[in-house]
Amino acid sequence: MKKHLLITSLFLIILFILTRFSSSSGLDNFYFIIAIALDTSDSGIKLSVQIPSNSTQDSSGNSGSSQSSEYQLYSVEGQTIDECISILDNYLNKEINLSHCSAIVISEDLAKQGIQTYINTLSNNTELRHSCNIIISSSTAYNILENISNSGAIFSARLYDYLTSSYEYTGYTIKSTFGEFYQALKNDYYEPTAIYAMNSDDTIQTTGIAVFKADAMIGTLDVSSNIAHLIAVNKLNSATITLNNPFSDGEKIDLDINLYKKTDISVDIINGSPLITINVYPEGSISSSGTVFNYIDEEKIKEVENTSNKYLEKIFKKYVYTITKEYNSDIVGFKGICQSNYLTKEEFEKIHWDEIFKDSYYDININTRVNSSNLFNKQ
Amino acid sequence: MENNFYQISKYEAIALIIIIMINKLILNIPYYIIDLVGSGAIVNIIYIGIIDFIVTLIIVKLLKRFENSDILDISEFLGGKILKTLIGIISIALFLIVSFITIVDFSNVLHIIYFSDFPIIYILFFFIIGILIVNFVGFKSIIRTICFVTPFAIISVIVAFFTIWSDLDINNLTPILGQSYHQNFIVGLSNTFSMYIIVYFYFIKPLLKDSTGYKKIAIISYIISFILLLLTVISMLTLFNTTSNSEPINSLFLLSRQLELGTFIQRIDALFILLWIFSIFSYLSFVVFLINRIIKKLTNISNEKMLTFPICSILIGLTLIPINVSQIHFIESTLYKYLVLGFMFGISLVILILANFKKAKQ
Numbered sequence: 001m002k003k004h005l006l007i008t009s010l011f012l013i014i015l016f017i018l019t020r021f022s023s024s025s026g027l028d029n030f031y032f033i034i035a036i037a038l039d040t041s042d043s044g045i046k047l048s049v050q051i052p053s054n055s056t057q058d059s060s061g062n063s064g065s066s067q068s069s070e071y072q073l074y075s076v077e078g079q080t081i082d083e084c085i086s087i088l089d090n091y092l093n094k095e096i097n098l099s100h101c102s103a104i105v106i107s108e109d110l111a112k113q114g115i116q117t118y119i120n121t122l123s124n125n126t127e128l129r130h131s132c133n134i135i136i137s138s139s140t141a142y143n144i145l146e147n148i149s150n151s152g153a154i155f156s157a158r159l160y161d162y163l164t165s166s167y168e169y170t171g172y173t174i175k176s177t178f179g180e181f182y183q184a185l186k187n188d189y190y191e192p193t194a195i196y197a198m199n200s201d202d203t204i205q206t207t208g209i210a211v212f213k214a215d216a217m218i219g220t221l222d223v224s225s226n227i228a229h230l231i232a233v234n235k236l237n238s239a240t241i242t243l244n245n246p247f248s249d250g251e252k253i254d255l256d257i258n259l260y261k262k263t264d265i266s267v268d269i270i271n272g273s274p275l276i277t278i279n280v281y282p283e284g285s286i287s288s289s290g291t292v293f294n295y296i297d298e299e300k301i302k303e304v305e306n307t308s309n310k311y312l313e314k315i316f317k318k319y320v321y322t323i324t325k326e327y328n329s330d331i332v333g334f335k336g337i338c339q340s341n342y343l344t345k346e347e348f349e350k351i352h353w354d355e356i357f358k359d360s361y362y363d364i365n366i367n368t369r370v371n372s373s374n375l376f377n378k379q
Numbered sequence: 380m381e382n383n384f385y386q387i388s389k390y391e392a393i394a395l396i397i398i399i400m401i402n403k404l405i406l407n408i409p410y411y412i413i414d415l416v417g418s419g420a421i422v423n424i425i426y427i428g429i430i431d432f433i434v435t436l437i438i439v440k441l442l443k444r445f446e447n448s449d450i451l452d453i454s455e456f457l458g459g460k461i462l463k464t465l466i467g468i469i470s471i472a473l474f475l476i477v478s479f480i481t482i483v484d485f486s487n488v489l490h491i492i493y494f495s496d497f498p499i500i501y502i503l504f505f506f507i508i509g510i511l512i513v514n515f516v517g518f519k520s521i522i523r524t525i526c527f528v529t530p531f532a533i534i535s536v537i538v539a540f541f542t543i544w545s546d547l548d549i550n551n552l553t554p555i556l557g558q559s560y561h562q563n564f565i566v567g568l569s570n571t572f573s574m575y576i577i578v579y580f581y582f583i584k585p586l587l588k589d590s591t592g593y594k595k596i597a598i599i600s601y602i603i604s605f606i607l608l609l610l611t612v613i614s615m616l617t618l619f620n621t622t623s624n625s626e627p628i629n630s631l632f633l634l635s636r637q638l639e640l641g642t643f644i645q646r647i648d649a650l651f652i653l654l655w656i657f658s659i660f661s662y663l664s665f666v667v668f669l670i671n672r673i674i675k676k677l678t679n680i681s682n683e684k685m686l687t688f689p690i691c692s693i694l695i696g697l698t699l700i701p702i703n704v705s706q707i708h709f710i711e712s713t714l715y716k717y718l719v720l721g722f723m724f725g726i727s728l729v730i731l732i733l734a735n736f737k738k739a740k741q
Contacts, residue, residue: 003515003516006515007512007515007516010508010511010512010515011512013508126491126492126495129645129646130636130637131639131645179637183618189550189551333548333550336548336550336551336553337550339550339553339554340549340550340553340554342553342554343554343555343556344419344554344556344557344558344559344560344563345417345418345554345557345558345559346558346559347554348554
């Protein structure tokens with residue numbers, strides 16, 4: 001009896017303690033923002049947020065969701081992200097919550113100054129998802145938010161996902177999430193990259209990669225280099241390349257490519273310079289090939305494969321020499337591959353990788369395999 | 380009030396040891412290993428795993444001559460009441476520090492992540508009152524809870540490993556020997572503290588229903604604990620770079636935040652945290668039970684349950700000491716580490732060896 005009395009008393013004490021939690025905030029106390037934009041400003045940074053309208057009914061009287069088509073943009077200038085958020089909290093009389101934030105858009109100008117401090121601040125936020133996209137804007141980041149808000153899309157938050165997920169079927173951009181960017185920033189083996197979005201008038205287009213050296217953006221790569229990058233880091237899902245038709249001058253062949261085997265990279269130090277050997281294994285299917293074609297013939301398939309090899313070798317060389325000679329930024333992770341040849345870090349440090357990387361030279365071998373001509377083999 | 384005379388089966392004993400290991404994984408132990416030896420952590424863990432396993436086998440062998448005895452009984456046999464009291468006080472201090480670190484650290488994590496608007500004292504009370512209730516209900520309930528929680532906790536570690544499998548980059552694990560041979564094999568020796576479960580091998584024998592199964596329990600629980608540690612370290616090495624100087628408050632939590640099952644299930648860290656709260660509860664309840672039991676042996680009191688009040692009061696008192704991040708870090712990474720090492724490989728092992736000599740002479 002005594003035991004039960006004691007346990008009941010202790011249980012009641014816990015209940016009283018828990019009642020303290022009843023004052024916790026409800027949904028009405030928060031603004032769930034769907035995107036943040038960071039721009040440069042005289043006082044430090046300009047932070048803009050995109051907030052979906054809280055209205056539960058649209059003009060036609062239908063019930064809506066929190067992701068309605070109405071959006072509000074708020075901007076504030078401050079010295080740090082937290083200061084800006086505090087000012088916004090005060091202005092809006094609600095707490096900014098990042099748990100539904102789909103994108104962090106950073107202007108190119110700010111990215112070129114270095115963004116480690118902002119990424120560190122955001123990484124300390126327990127609400128922010130690591131799957132949140134990072135986008136570098138060619139103009140101001142605020143413009144991206146404005147264009148997305150004015151797009152008229154019902155689920156504006158998802159537009160950021162659509163904007164960034166095109167890498168899966170075009171190969172023209174990359175997957176760039178906050179988690180991956182943070183890892184790359186803290187990683188000594190490869191440099192960070194992010195999606196680069198061109199912003200003109202009222203349109204946004206993701207075109208290639210923003211290349212970073214440490215925490216500062218140093219340049220961009222175009223879409224063909226983007227395909228080479230995805231191949232190099234084994235993240236190519238699907239891409240279409242357009243080749244000159246070897247059987248008919250002036251005509252083109254479109255090849256849908258993916259990888260039938262992971263790209264094989266090895267790094268050797270020859271006379272103090274890295275020799276980087278890259279073996280690529282693309283597999284293609286011919287999606288269009290001009291007016292007349294016949295791919296039942298083995299020789300013709302070989303000819304297409306050779307054409308593809310030459311094309312991919314050309315874009316690969318352009319890509320690797322751009323990142324090596326022009327940017328001196330190891331975005332593939334050649335350092336990690338080279339490091340795996342050594343047993344201890346002490347031994348690896350003797351080769352002074354960071355100094356010799358820009359002297360790298362490449363041996364690129366493309367082994368294209370054409371396995372299909374889609375619905376017709378011959379026309 | 381009835382005594383805690385419940386004796387545990389083999390499965391219960393193995394589950395108990397594993398839950399202790401899982402608590403160490405939750406509380407940043409893998410991070411401290413990686414912090415010391417960097418990318419050489421996998422080789423280092425295998426290395427210290429072998430050393431600790433040999434020590435475990437030695438302990439099992441040395442305890443064979445002492446039926447149903449723990450380190451306190453053996454100390455009494457070797458050096459009388461004085462040595463028993465001394466070892467008892469050291470053990471109590473060790474377990475109090477362990478409980479203190481566990482509560483403070485985990486409450487701090489919960490406070491930061493989920494309850495930042497509320498005073499941390501509520502979370503501390505939540506744990507301590509829970510421990511108080513469970514210890515009053517009895518040892519059987521602690522063990523039953525542990526048996527229930529352990530399989531899920533093991534699954535959480537395995538899920539964490541396999542969901543990062545696609546991101547596993549072998550280059551993150553190299554150079555395989557870390558900074559240098561010296562750092563990995565000499566300095567890295569101090570990582571032997573990570574198999575902290577060995578401390579409990581000195582105490583669990585009298586708790587067993589059948590002490591003949593002690594060897595099997597020690598070996599099986601050791602191997603499972605070692606595998607869990609290895610999987611966690613590989614997961615963390617893959618996701619966190621060893622060259623950055625950033626130190627997470629809780630590396631396993633950060634790992635769980637990264638986990639996604641497709642694009643459909645995200646933020647499964649909330650589920651993990653719930654599971655870990657149960658693990659921490661069970662573990663702390665057992666540690667307080669063990670402290671009660673040690674005091675009972677030292678003082679010969681008939682019922683140790685009432686000791687739960689003063690022990691929990693001391694724990695509350697300790698947790699109320701205002702300490703900052705730097706002090707918590709010092710206690711976790713230095714004080715606790717060397718205290719555990721000293722107990723595991725120092726004083727207890729020496730007592731066991733000398734007691735065996737004495738027994739052999741008799």
